[in-house]
Amino acid sequence: MTTIQDVATRAGVAPITVSRVLNRSGYVSESTRQRVEAAAAELDYVPNLLARGLRSNRTNTLALVLTDITNPFWTTVARGVEDAARARGFSVILCNTDENEAKQEQYVDVLIRKRMDGFLLAPARSTPEPIRKIQKQADAPVVVLDRRIADAQVDLVCGDSYGGSYALTQYLLQLGHRCIGILSGPQAVSTSVERVQGCIDAMQEANIENGAEFVQFGEYTVEGGYSMMQQMLARQPHPTAIFATNNFIAIGALQHLRNVGLRVPQDISLVGFDDLPLSWNTEPFLTVAVQPAYQIGQQGADLLMDRIANSAQANPQEIVLPAELIIRQSCQPIG
């Protein structure tokens, strides 16, 4: 394994000069630069990032910890992070927690030990502990994605859950729906709470007071959507419209509706939150509010790298990106 010293010897300079050439830092004459580059190429020199990181206290690596890599929302976020990071010379290490707190803790531990320069975290649960731990043990900034964490002094980038669900609900109200069933994620996750609240508030403003009665809490999964839909239909009379608060819940709901022979939108209207890839269904027909996943990743990464660059402790920022309403064919007017 050839080292910087070998390259230096071959080029007839000191190791530090090789370092300057490789990192484009400090002054190096053109002729020296060429000699060094030639020597490095001839020797097939590969810098040792472990040594560099140890000495410089910088790894040029961001950690991205997210909850579900099978959800296209998150793969899109990841792509945004990747691109932003690459543009500024950072690598990204991606870890998937499966919404599992224990896994999350394991990953966070390893990432701290590996001395990440910064952390992008989509917390599995709404507790501030993992964030505190990073802030305490790793002298590195944290940006939280997607979910609000109470009591955490930390930057946040997320989509407008409240606004998106408010807009979806207004749309359903316009169509004449007066009873809307909400299939929600876990009660302990901020996005769930906000999406439910946005819906209830919109109904309240339309003088519908019992909006909160038709809420089911569950998991952000296909299975969760399926069983919540089942429970929702058990009520009499059941809602004329369903708000599935995430894309997997929407799929589960659709599966159950199809199983019991209810057609969308003829028999019941359905709206969702976050889109499904075009490829998954033969034709997109679901009306949804879409968060700008790519931008969430991109802006999160940029904010994080800004923090890394000027470790000046500005106050925590909260960036909320608007959700877009996409109207398709999954709803019908009442009457």
Next chain:
Amino acid sequence: MTTIQDVATRAGVAPITVSRVLNRSGYVSESTRQRVEAAAAELDYVPNLLARGLRSNRTNTLALVLTDITNPFWTTVARGVEDAARARGFSVILCNTDENEAKQEQYVDVLIRKRMDGFLLAPARSTPEPIRKIQKQADAPVVVLDRRIADAQVDLVCGDSYGGSYALTQYLLQLGHRCIGILSGPQAVSTSVERVQGCIDAMQEANIENGAEFVQFGEYTVEGGYSMMQQMLARQPHPTAIFATNNFIAIGALQHLRNVGLRVPQDISLVGFDDLPLSWNTEPFLTVAVQPAYQIGQQGADLLMDRIANSAQANPQEIVLPAELIIRQSCQPIG
């Protein structure tokens, strides 16, 4: 940031003893162990893996480079790798190349610099260069996943493309199909070649000689499937059955068939390679050959870690795992 020296001082021992406690290596008396562990806990000690890696020349980290993280086949492989790695105390760094050679090269470079202990690689193209590069520059073993690479002296773990497609074809032949259209991946990728060959061979054994005439080569994507299906239907007479050689191609093919109003299986039969998650369609109906993705990941990782442990250079292994035929409702007999 507290170091091993701080812990040592506090526990009244030498740094090396702390190291022994933390790594459970060498002899340490019970009382010393407890003092050290207490000291480490009190000081919130976090080992620096950069330093450890630099000195010991081991990072306990595997690189996993794959081509498409949005494909459930690969996320399942990744899960297999993760689990196998965790079981033996390794971390995994996952990189997604999007089938893009330039991205792949970038990732491989960074991973070598970061001194991975081993590489799991699903090559974007069938050239041996990236493998050679790793073998030359990084003193670390490589295991190739899924795709056979000519001229590369390297371990391989993959599914049985040939056998799976042979079995699918036999099934179609049993149903009386005599003209089967093949929608294939890139000609430069071994899985494509093998799947096409398995199909052609099965037909030949049934005395169908013109099997090779109904092959389209394209990309392993939804768009690829769509346009290949289109071209296939342009032929007169068109095949009575279609073999989509990967899951995304199958989706694209289905989309085009629906667009032109052809029903599966009433108007045309369709089989696929590798499954789709239950959640993606409201009900699974596609007959497919399924590779054991999780096992591919798991066995690949295990083989790799074996190589790392005994760096003895046994001959390259080739592990081919059987594909399973799952018969559903996407095919009808002829006549």
Next chain:
DNA sequence: AAAAGACATGGTAACGATACCACTACCAGC
């Protein structure tokens, strides 16, 4: 003409851990 800056290079130490070797103490076996 002297001072101040840009340009160019190098020497030395240090980052935080483990490899390697050395040392002591104790015990078993002949």
Next chain:
DNA sequence: GCTGGTAGTGGTATCGTTACCATGTCTTTT
């Protein structure tokens, strides 16, 4: 009483790189 093994601990060097400071040569400025 000697040899040789296991148990337990530490000293020192070193992994490959960059931080920090020093030094020297040119220009440019005042």
